[in-house]
Amino acid sequence: MSNQVRQVYDAINEEKELPNITYPDSDEAKSIIEFHASSAAVMENIGTFKVLICRHGKLSNTVKVRVETIDGSAVEGEDYQAVNEVLTFEPMETEKEIGVTIVDDNQWEPDEEFFLKLSLLAADDGHDLKLGRTSIMEITILNDDEPGTFQFEKRGILVKESIGNAQLSIIRQNGADGDVTVKWRTVDKTAISGKDYIGGEGEIEFKHGETQRTLNIAIIDDMEYEKDENFEVELYEVSSNAKLGKITKTAITITNDDEFNGVMNKLMLMTNANVDELRVHNETWAQQFKDAMVVNGGDIENASTGDYIMHFLTFGYKLIFALIPPPGLLGGWPCFVVSLIMIGLIVIVVGDLAEIFGCLIGLHADITAITFVALGTSLPDTFASKIAAVSEKSADNAIGNVTGSNSVNVFMGLGIPWMIASIYHAAIGTPEGFHVEAGTLSFSVLVYTCCALLALSLIIARRFLPIFGNSELGGPTVSKWVSSAFFISLWFLYIILSILQSYDVIKSPF
Secondary structure (H helix, E strand, O other): OOHHHHHHHHHHHHOOOOOOOOOOOOOOOOEEEEEOOOEEEEEOOOOEEEEEEEEEEOOOOOEEEEEEEEOOOOOEOOOEOOOEEEEEEOOOOOEEEEEEEEOOOOOOOOOEEEEEEEEOOOOOOOOOEEEOOOOEEEEEEEOOOOOOEEEEOOOEEEEEOOOOEEEEEEEEEOOOOOOEEEEEEEEEOOOOEOOOEOOOEEEEEEOOOOOEEEEEEEEOOOOOOOOOEEEEEEEEEEOOOOEEOOOOEEEEEEEOHHHHHHHHHHHHHHHHHOHHHHOOOOOOHHHHHHHHHOHHHHOOOOOOHHHHHHHHHHHHHHHHHOOOOOOOHHHHHHHHHHHHHHHHHHHHHHHHHHHHHHHHHOOOHHHHHHHHHHHHHHHHHHHHHHHHHHHOOOOHHHHHHHHHHHHHHHHHHHHHHHHHHHHHHHHHOOOOOOOOOOOOHHHHHHHHHHHHHHHHHHHHHHHHOHHHOOOOOOOOHHHHHHHHHHHHHHHHHHHHHHHHHHOOOOOOOO
16 A cells, blocks of 8 residues: 555544544454445334444454434434444344334424434444444434315305304315314405404314314394395415415305395295196196196196107007006005006006017017017116116116016016916816926026126126226216127127027027
């Protein structure tokens, strides 16, 4: 080593604030201990994280070093747990880990830092051990608490002069950590503080986790007739680094009680004048026949061309169903019983007409049953499901209507006739009892079951997959039409396979 380089090393070693270094060719090699990194940043909610301490240089001896924490802007006990430990490096051991625990509170704070320091023990003579350059490590605590955004729930409210207090809802969004104070003040418009309301300024406090508070502004009832007056309430400052939202002002309109009552009376008169249009049923047979004989239930002004066409096609049915007792008669029970009878008669007529039509064109009876008869009895369920899908918030009623109707058709539609037939044949003493040979229905049921499982799988997939908008009904346009086409194709597949099996084009496995 040249004399100039040795002089540089000596100059560094003479500085007390700098750790000593050994010459590259020195025989006085020592164990050097230092942190693996000079700084680190951790989230406040990390819990306990590990800090790596390294040893290099002489490795043949056993050495000890103290690790302790030093406050910075972070405070011991409040932001982190203190560390004061002695680490022992055994021979040939080059690394040690020490755990540092961060305290996670619910208050918003700026990023804070503290330090880890390595120091030699007092008993160490310094001949075998020294500290490296990275003997102090800075730890930065990154804040993860969001105090939230504060704003009024509405841009304006209407109150009566005699209400007492106008209640303004202040909401907290996008976080609810820590205690936050929101300052407010009133701004006179046509309403004057002290004359029409009790205004001024103040503050309202949100505790940790609270997301809504109500601000009460007293309204003065002066018992004099006045026009509508208004004032504003403004949010202008929040604490704890919280933010204000978009609706920082809300307008309160004070309306005179006399005028308010007049408006309410007008609304009641308008409601009473149109009460006949709000009726959900007719009270007399005469009214039912009257509504059946006119287009669109008597609302001719709003009747469309389609309404006239449907009125012409269904005029006979309207007159027949007008014979059903009014729902208001005897609590609705006669209407319920007669309606069931009428539905049963319609099903019989549809079934007979479909069977006659099938005979005329040469269709098998089972094909007629799963096409014309099924359509005639199930289309009402289709329209009911459509109404439920449009008017309800969820798809439950639409899908439940279909599944409920099918369960009634299967369990009651099969169970009741079979029970009646069994009782009848047992009563007349039929030698072999009630016995019907199996036909081609088994294959049709198998195909239907497979199609039903595919349909249910798609419904479940639509609920959970984002491509369908996580919705059983509706959703994005493309996926909505693809789902509709898939369901319709399942019905055509069921019909086509059933027809092919009925005409022995394909063979049933049963």
